[in-house]
């Protein structure tokens with residue numbers, strides 16, 4: 001009997017687990033559906049810098065089939081077509097092959113942009129022909145593609161550097177940052193910066209907050225931002241806590257900021273309504289924060305991964321914000337669905353250009 005009840009309990013546990021999982025996926029599916037539908041209403045050209053990668057080819061097929069984007073696979077034509085056939089994908093992909101000779105204007109453009117950054121003409125030629133991250137970046141910069149995705153086969157910083165150098169930040173921005181949207185059963189939070197700025201000062205933190213709030217609005221979420229720390233509103237004062245505090249003050253003084261923001265505060269203060277309304281009822285937030293800005297890259301990167309692995313959140317990202325054109329740098333292990341989701345967010349971004 002003990003055995004039976006043990007097995008039954010296990011089954012119950014499994015059922016409860018499955019229900020929780022579905023509820024959670026429900027929220028993230030709902031969030032993504034908004035974006036996927038927006039993307040389909042006006043699909044844009046997305047350059048996939050790692051066009052010879054099988055996951056990228058499968059993602060391109062899906063984007064094209066579902067009308068989410070017009071993918072451009074960057075790579076060798078014969079390799080891409082062979083792989084597509086091996087994968088049993090019946091489609092006629094758009095391919096840009098950097099080695100096939102018609103890209104002299106890309107070389108000229110890269111040279112023009114980087115000649116005073118130590119790049120010679122022959123190096124420019126080499127970068128365009130041999131490094132597909134540079135090729136795709138120039139493609140977006142000159143307007144032959146509307147957005148770019150890369151990162152599956154590179155270390156994050158080396159995939160990020162070419163778009164930072166060639167495309168750069170938007171006019172009103174100085175810093176890019178990586179945001180993860182984390183969806184739970186009944187709530188969504190946007191975490192930043194999880195991938196780019198190692199040790200941001202208060203100006204950078206303020207800028208990251210604004211970009212992340214803008215991104216939340218793209219997902220129809222009204223932002224409430226918290227600058228996170230290990231201290232609550234001056235309970236500890238040192239160099240570490242001054243930065244998020246200073247960033248919150250800058251944002252509160254900024255006439256362009258039209259969302260509630262406060263800090264510095266601990267993560268539980270940001271998320272638990274009773275703490276905010278009880279102990280810190282003077283805080284500017286009118287509800288739990290959904291834009292969480294971490295004080296540095298260690299905290300941000302570790303924080304979102306804990307939410308994902310222990311908190312059971314579904315993670316969508318990293319979405320690069322602050323760039324002049326939509327660029328997303330994937331992580332190495334990312335799956336086809338991650339690529340398609342990020343392509344859709346890039347398309348929606350490009351629609352607003």
Ligand code: ACO
Pocket residue numbers: 117156157158160161164165169174175176177194195196197198301330331
């Ligand atoms: N925002 C916008 N542009 C930037 C930023 C930024 N935060 N940082 C650098 N740049 C620009 C520079 O202005 C420069 O442009 P320029 O050459 O036209 O003047 C260009 O990018 C290159 O800058 P460098 O200072 O030469 O590059 P650096 O070697 O510092 O690289 C990088 C910049 C890649 C962002 C670096 O800061 C970095 O490695 N960050 C951490 C990335 C990381 O390891 N993330 C954690 C892992 S991510 C994960 O989990 C997937």
